[in-house]
Each structure stands twice: as C-alpha cells, then as structure tokens.
Amino acid sequence: MLNKRLLCIDAGSEYCPCYLAETGDCITCSILRGQDFCDCNWRGSCIYSEFVWNDYVKKNSRKFYSSKILKKESLGNEVYLLKIETTKTLARQLKQPGAYIFIRGEGLPQFFDVPMSIMQANEKEGYVYIVYKVLGTKTKRLNESDNILIRGPYWNGIYGLNNIKTLKNNNCLLIARGVAQAPTLLLINKIVKNNNITLILDKGKLEDNFILNYLSHKNIEIIFIDTMKYKEQEYIKEIMIDKKIDFVFSAGSDIFHKKIIELIDEIDPSINISATNNSEICCGEGVCGACSAHLENEGSVKGCKTQIDIRELIKRRVNID
Ligand SMILES: Cc1cc2nc3c(=O)[nH]c(=O)nc-3n(C[C@H](O)[C@H](O)[C@H](O)COP(=O)(O)OP(=O)(O)OC[C@H]3O[C@@H](n4cnc5c(N)ncnc54)[C@H](O)[C@@H]3O)c2cc1C
Numbered sequence: 001m002l003n004k005r006l007l008c009i010d011a012g013s014e015y016c017p018c019y020l021a022e023t024g025d026c027i028t029c030s031i032l033r034g035q036d037f038c039d040c041n042w043r044g045s046c047i048y049s050e051f052v053w054n055d056y057v058k059k060n061s062r063k064f065y066s067s068k069i070l071k072k073e074s075l076g077n078e079v080y081l082l083k084i085e086t087t088k089t090l091a092r093q094l095k096q097p098g099a100y101i102f103i104r105g106e107g108l109p110q111f112f113d114v115p116m117s118i119m120q121a122n123e124k125e126g127y128v129y130i131v132y133k134v135l136g137t138k139t140k141r142l143n144e145s146d147n148i149l150i151r152g153p154y155w156n157g158i159y160g161l162n163n164i165k166t167l168k169n170n171n172c173l174l175i176a177r178g179v180a181q182a183p184t185l186l187l188i189n190k191i192v193k194n195n196n197i198t199l200i201l202d203k204g205k206l207e208d209n210f211i212l213n214y215l216s217h218k219n220i221e222i223i224f225i226d227t228m229k230y231k232e233q234e235y236i237k238e239i240m241i242d243k244k245i246d247f248v249f250s251a252g253s254d255i256f257h258k259k260i261i262e263l264i265d266e267i268d269p270s271i272n273i274s275a276t277n278n279s280e281i282c283c284g285e286g287v288c289g290a291c292s293a294h295l296e297n298e299g300s301v302k303g304c305k306t307q308i309d310i311r312e313l314i315k316r317r318v319n320i321d
Pocket residue numbers: 100113114115116117118130131132133134135136137138139140156157179182183277278279280281282
C-alpha cells in the first residue's frame with residue numbers, strides 16, 4: 001500500500017480544510033480520505049474536526065487582490081523587479097521562507113497566473129518585492145499595466161521547510177543561481193540571526209547578482225562561483241568541508257539541485273538539504289494536477305501543497321542513481 005503520511009503545507013492554516021477535504025482527497029487526514037483509522041502525525045489541529053465544525057465544507061479560499069505596482073525596474077537580460085503594494089496582513093503572511101504569490105496583469109484571464117517567489121516583504125508599509133525573468137506567454141504580459149492581480153499567500157515554494165525551521169547555530173551553505181536568488185533573500189532574513197551563513201552566488205544568465213543590493217547583513221560570507229564549471233564545483237566541496245557545513249539550501253533548476261545533491265553526497269550524505277520548488281504550479285490548491293509528481297513510496301503527490309523530499313523528487317525527475 002502507498003504510504004500517504006504526507007505533510008500538507010496548508011494543514012492547520014486558515015485555509016484548511018480545503019477543496020480536498022470536500023472531495024475525500026485530503027493530503028494529510030486519512031479519515032477524510034475514507035479510511036477508518038487516523039494516521040496524520042498530529043500537528044496541532046485535527047483537520048477532520050475542523051471540517052465537521054465547519055459543517056462539512058471547506059474554509060474560505062485565497063482571494064484575488066488588485067494591487068498597484070509601486071516600482072518597476074529592469075535588471076537587464078529580460079529580468080524585472082516589481083515592488084507590489086499589499087495589505088499589511090498579506091505582507092506579514094509572506095515573510096516565511098518559501099512564500100510565493102500568483103500574479104497576472106490586470107484584465108487578463110486567470111490562466112495567465114504565474115507563481116512568483118517573494119524576495120522581501122514589508123509588513124509595516126504593506127509591500128513585497130519580486131524579481132522575474134521573462135520566458136514565455138505569461139511572463140511577457142506581466143509588465144503591461146500599472147496594476148496587477150495577486151492571489152496568496154502560498155508557502156510551498158521550498159521543499160524541506162522542516163530542515164529550515166529547526167536551524168539554530170548551524171553552518172549553512174546557501175547556493176543560489178540566477179533568478180532563484182529572490183527566494184534566497186527571504187530565507188537569509190529568517191535564519192541570519194542564529195546561524196553562520198556562507199552564500200554562494202552564481203549569476204547564471206543574469207547581468208548581475210541583484211540580491212547584493214538588498215543584503216544588508218554584514219555577517220555573511222559571500223563567494224562568487226560559476227556553479228556549472230567542474231573546477232568550481234570542487235571548490236564548493238572544499239567549502240563544505242572547511243566550514244563544517246551541516247545544512248545546504250539549493251536555489252536553482254532541477255538540474256542544479258541534482259548537481260548540488262551529488263556534491264553533498266560526495267562529502268556527507270547526512271547534510272540536511274532544502275531546495276526551491278520547481279514544480280509547474282497552476283492552481284496552487286491541489287486541484288488541477290499540473291504539479292503532480294509520481295514518487296516511489298507515496299505514489300502521485302501534488303507538489304504545490306505537499307512537502308516533498310527533494311532527493312526523492314530529483315531522483316524521479318532528473319534520474320540520479
Ligand atoms: C513556487 C514558484 C516560485 C517561482 N518564483 C519565480 C521567481 O521568483 N522568478 C521567476 O522568474 N520565476 C519564478 N518561478 C517560475 C515562473 O513561475 C515561470 O517562469 C513562469 O510560470 C513561466 O511562465 P511563462 O508563460 O512566461 O513561460 P512558459 O513558456 O510557459 O514556460 C517557460 C518555463 O517556465 C516553466 N513554467 C511554465 N509555467 C509554469 C508554472 N505555472 N509554474 C512553474 N513553472 C512554470 C516551464 O516549465 C518552462 O520551463 C517560480 C515558480 C514556482 C513554482
């Protein structure tokens with residue numbers, strides 16, 4: 001039988017129970033999936049009871065907001081920074097590592113929604129920063145008006161969040177390539193006080209490492225590396241050994257994650273790893289199935305809502321052995 005003990009990122013939040021409870025597909029609650037035993041790894045609230053108390057209907061879903069774009073800046077090579085007005089509450093909810101929103105230009109239909117990581121959120125003034133690269137149809141039309149539709153908060157932009165929550169006095173190596181520097185900043189802000197951070201930046205196809213303009217922390221060692229070069233990958237291994245690294249954050253594509261996992265495994269496979277979520281995310285609500293991944297033990301898993309072991313996922317997607 002498939003192991004269905006999975007952690008849903010929304011479990012216990014104000015958006016739980018969701019549509020999946022109504023359809024008998026809750027990621028976490030076995031009772032709501034029609035089984036006659038409870039197997040949820042209790043995490044502070046009972047989804048089944050919440051569903052019963054809510055008269056067997058889901059809680060309210062996330063809404064769209066029309067927001068002002070307060071600042072647009074071209075960072076070169078078709079990369080843009082947007083400062084977007086939000087409510088103070090939404091900005092506060094978006095301060096967690098892995099936070100992202102859906103955005104689309106005002107006037108466009110919902111299928112133009114794109115998931116975008118939060119780089120920085122200011123809850124006092126009510127705004128967020130995102131940085132995006134223009135790739136195809138949806139991102140080409142993001143920048144056309146002064147207003148933007150946003151939907152959020154969403155939190156599953158990073159796999160391995162438990163490894164981040166437990167960080168204290170750890171030696172952390174964060175490796176960020178290209179536009180994936182954006183979610184890395186949010187993570188740095190969260191862990192910088194209580195951990196030693198070494199940050200490897202690879203600008204990839206960017207003109208510059210834009211994150212540097214937003215890094216005010218003095219106590220981070222920053223190293224610039226072209227992570228695609230064999231010699232420099234050897235240097236990453238040296239850094240892991242010299243600095244006794246016990247946590248790695250990989251921010252880049254799945255191929256990038258694969259390489260970082262291989263480097264870690266050559267040094268010490270017990271080093272904890274978290275990584276950006278590169279699933280193709282469409283609804284973000286566990287409904288459309290665009291993000292589904294087939295895992296060996298868990299079967300088909302919705303990557304937008306489920307915390308997945310990045311090693312397991314990359315093994316399936318990029319074929320590591
Ligand atoms: C949680 C999350 C956070 C992200 N944060 C950022 C960010 O901060 N900055 C940034 O530039 N990009 C980010 N992305 C990727 C961004 O959403 C895609 O680049 C964008 O959706 C591409 O759409 P398109 O129509 O312009 O391109 P397309 O031509 O449709 O696709 C170009 C590439 O983007 C991928 N893609 C297409 N649609 C999606 C989708 N719905 N979800 C994920 N990938 C998709 C495709 O697989 C393809 O590789 C993030 C994706 C996720 C899932």
